[in-house]
Amino acid sequence: PLPRNPPSQWGASADTGPEDGDNTAEERNNHTECPRSPSVQKCELIHVACVCAGHNASRDVVTLVKSVLFHRRNPLHFHFITDTVAHRILRTLFQSWMVPSVQVSFYDADELKSEVSWIPNKHYSGIYGLMKLTLTKALPADLSKVIVLDTDITFATDIAELWGIFRKFTDKQVIGLVENQSDWYLGNLWKNHKPWPALGRGFNTGVILLYLERLRRIGWEQMWRLTAERELMSMLSTSLADQDIFNAFIKQNPVLVHQLPCFWNVQLSDHTRSEQCYTEVSDLKVIHWNSPKKLRVKNKHVEFFRNLYLTFLEYDGNLLRRELFGCPNAPPALQMLEAICKHWEGPISLALYMSDAEAQQFLRYAQASEVLKNRKNVGYHVVYKEGQFYPVNLVRNVALKNANTPYVFLTDVDFLPMYGLYDYLRRTVVQLDMTHTKKALVVPAFETLRYRLSFPKSKAELLSMLDMGTLYTFRYHVWPKGHAPTDYAKWRTATTPYRVEWEADFEPYVVVRRDCPEYDQRFVGFGWNKVSHVLELDAQEFELTVLPNAFMVHMPHAPSFDISKFRSSFGYRNCLNTLKDEFHQDLSRKYGSAALKYLTAQRTA
Template identity: 45%
Template sequence: MKHVLLVGQSVMVAANGKMASPWRARPPPITKLTLGVLIFVAFWILLAYNSPSYTLLDDDDNDALGAVGGQITANGDVRMTMENRWRGRDGPGTNCSKRLSPSPCEEIHVAIVCSGFEQSRDIVPLIKSSLFYTNNPVHFHFISDEDARLVLGTLFRTWQIPGVRVSYYPAEGLQRLVAWFPNRHEFKPSQVAKLLLASVLPQELEKVIALNIDLTFAADIAELWWLFEELAAQDRAIGLVESQSDLYAGRPWATLGGGYDTGVMLMRLNELRRLSWMQVWKTVVEKITDTSGAVLRALTDQDIINAVIKDYPYLHMTLPCTWNLQLSKQTISEVCFSKLSELKILHWTSPRKQNIQLNNINFFRSLHTTFLEYNGNLLRQRLPSTCSSSNSAGYPGPGLHRTGTLDQTANKGSCSKFREASSLTYRTHLFYMNYKWPEPKAFDVALVAQLSMDRLHVLEALCLRWKGPMSLALFVSDSELQQFLKFANESKVISDRTNIAIHVVYKADGFHPVNFLRNVALNEVRQPYVFLSDIDFLPRYGMYNDIRATLAEFEPENSRKALIVPAFEILNYRTRDFPKSKSALIRMMDQEQVFSFHYHVWPQGHAPTDFKRWRTSTAPYRVKWAASFEPYVVVPSNVTRYDMRFVGFGWNKVSHIMELNAQLYDFYVLPHTFIIHMPHAPSPDVAKYHLKWSYRKCMSTLKMEFLRDLMRKYGASAMRYKNLKLD
């Protein structure tokens, strides 16, 4: 191979620069000897190009590079050292990976450590970009805590990406593997999780790509997977890219040369097990403890792997730097590539992530933003089901599930669009914003609602008026979600709260799945009670504490009691004019500035609340259910879920209250609390209902089906609905 490189260099020199001019002045005659030499050289170039096995660096080369990498100046500047290391060589497999790749049915295994709600959100661009470029089956192995398993489990189950499998391995179980670790109080087992992969992952699994979550792919992950062939050819156990900063300058105990970054790492697990990997890095940690105990508490798996490489340099192979372009303020990654098209993976190593200033940063940000806003539903079409199960054999792990294709068997015929909309699987990302589980409180109550971007303006006002926990389902597209995130992060009212659970449900074509959204929010409540509201209603200041006090005083003897919060509407958009007390509300009612909700278009919806009695009430009073009643209620959080056949506009709340009535719930009106509706433009589904006869006809059909199901389910208690007049 060295001869090939030398010949290539001589040809390049002859083709340009000062050495080219004599040839242009007088071309030499081509003799038989010259022709023979050229044919011989061409033969060996062709042979080297098509060889299925290739070697760019032998052991002597690696040792020499390690020696160059050790030349660090007194002030820790490694820029010139790193430039010398990268220039003149592309690294193993750079050219070969362009023409060699695994079978399109070979399953690629990826291991990622992911903990908490924030990391579960930040990992999405990595998932999207890694799957976007490849058609190979991918099996993700997540080392995760309980929160991440909840989020990722729901996300992948509802995403339904063909050719993708997911396994979960509890991070809580890592403690037993590092119980010997001479840790300080800051140490967490997740800091060294990558070191434990050979022990945690199934013993049948021979190799895995270990990734950080802050990556954005710009190439097919199958090309990276193919580099395992080179790793095996060199008999190395780990493949990784050199550090592109001076992170390890001044810490000669820690690294070989300038060090390595473990954000992208190839691991031959079978080889690591053969080498007793756990014992290897344990010995190194104990050595560091003896010499540099003061830094032990800050050690991560990257620090330990670098220390291992220093003591055992034959374990690793250096990967092409384009497979881990490290972007931080101190980076010198620009010497890694000559064209942006050469890049494979962006690694956002800076604590500021995308908010840094670098050469080409606009291009890097644009690539990352593309995947933030990319419609993830399109990945459901990423892989034709041509690969047999034998080509992607599974490695059973804790929590393994296989995602499949979308169910295309929705009922056809009459009202098929309604039925299809109610049976769709919507991609769902729970707890998208920062959230902390509240401490358990007696009679605690969470506000439950759903919203889309056209109701976003109400959220800040709602947060000011409801200080208790909230569970909100947000219905948005991928691009709209980034607008919401920007709005929420810039709002101090929202960003300062950690008791608001935002559950993202991604849009699909069709109707607004209002009851599906309500159920998503309702399912994630951990409080004993819920206030089932709509996002465009603002509660009276202090209502959270009032409801808790009422529940404590008026504790339901059983779970079949629904406490009604009276609903009103105001024609003034200014929230500062909203009444702050019951007495102020009554005065505004007398002045005809406030009215009972929908009194002029749908009075039967709230008439059973008996607003006349409410004006003078001082204690909860019981009311009877009536047809079309749809109050906003406080109920136990284990309440029956909403019927998801009702999408868009019509009967979505009415059906729920009717089912509570069939379950023999008693309805009580709260005397001192109230909510006020914020005026807004009608939703598109409202317009469809009023303008399209076919819409109203299908709604009547769904109502009749619901009533039949109700009578079949609840028997005698639901027979009163048999002759119910449908509005």
């Protein structure tokens, strides 16, 4: 994937696969044999879900992810249910690694708490140990199947082999699990030990194959709830979190489970039969440290397992960046462009900052995209990568110069315009006589922190989402100065365009004539790149006019490396301040004494 979401400008202008045989011997004696037929396509995308909350879980999941990435030969999409802490850690981790052919999505665990908080739970994982029950609701509705993993898992083989087992499911099977390797569900561990009901020894939920599409079809959400409510009348609480409810459900519906060979979840706790799961340790495929004691458990091969774990713990994440030969990965910019095209029917001038290889991948995907291949009004312009910093304003200028309409809407590829914005802007430029006046029309910007958003279809719906906390004014919590002059309070009730005055650090997204000033290309990376452009628009006496019935929404994504450099490097910030001073001095020479107000505003800001 691209290391950044490059800006685009539009409207006129917008900135070898493993094999796994259908092997009955494997299922019978838990030994791997030579594969006979491929069950996973070479470039098939494999989806992996994990619930991860807090610092400790984040540390564990790093080792899990490294072990998966080390062995994999397919593109991967990780889905993480996280709290705020884990979200921040994992987002930064994947951003730092920049592993090709890996997508990552985050889902807010706080939004799922109400789904399971009514279940009393004694397990040390707490409320997060129940959230795997909610995955049919939490994950995207068009996701048909997923591998679900605990954070204390280490892979010793390619995860595609496990993914291939979905093809062995019967038409009725919806869940794939390994038998529990302790005696817990047999109820004989101590006097008066009363576990939840289970089929035989029960199943362990550290590794799950979930056929989401089928689960939704049979009404999984209602079924697990009814199961939990029924059993809690006598059990009062769960001891093993989601595992108890999964097992109670399976006992009532045994036809729905596909039993996996036990080497797919070798459970390492003090009281398990895991050693019966393999003859040689080389036979196992997944190690599960399913004990609060983790690496301190008792097992005759524990040193081997511990060393394998430590190997991945200490493995350099940079070494995971190998390309998957022949497997193009959909860049984030393309995915956003497809969404933008559904919102904006007008012409688009798209500028992208890419390597040669990324450009070829992008071209292949664009030509194969059902959304893009029928569009005849999208121009793609590639700026090839060079140097350490992202030349954001150079890329913007490439999009601007290649636009062929009289007016341009200058925006970035991580924003979705409101539905119908293209037609609204076409009408507005006529109504406001932009042919004979110098106006910059401000499209108010909002943002969401949710990866799944029901996009507002009207201003009224957007205002309701603002009041509910689903949407926010753009960057209000980190950089309010950037958009405060838009005057969102006035916009709420405005029915006609209104003029606003320039203020220091104002950086709205605007509609202007195509012959507007270009962006200043000395600003690279993060910081002041749009600010300088709006400042020069004001210096040329463009009127900043806010549109009352227009809006755009910023979609969440991992922050760029340049933001990290800005925040962590005094030298970077010092250089940026030097560039600001140079820019102000050039502005004064270009526009005379009237431009001195910008230097004064900068020094008092």
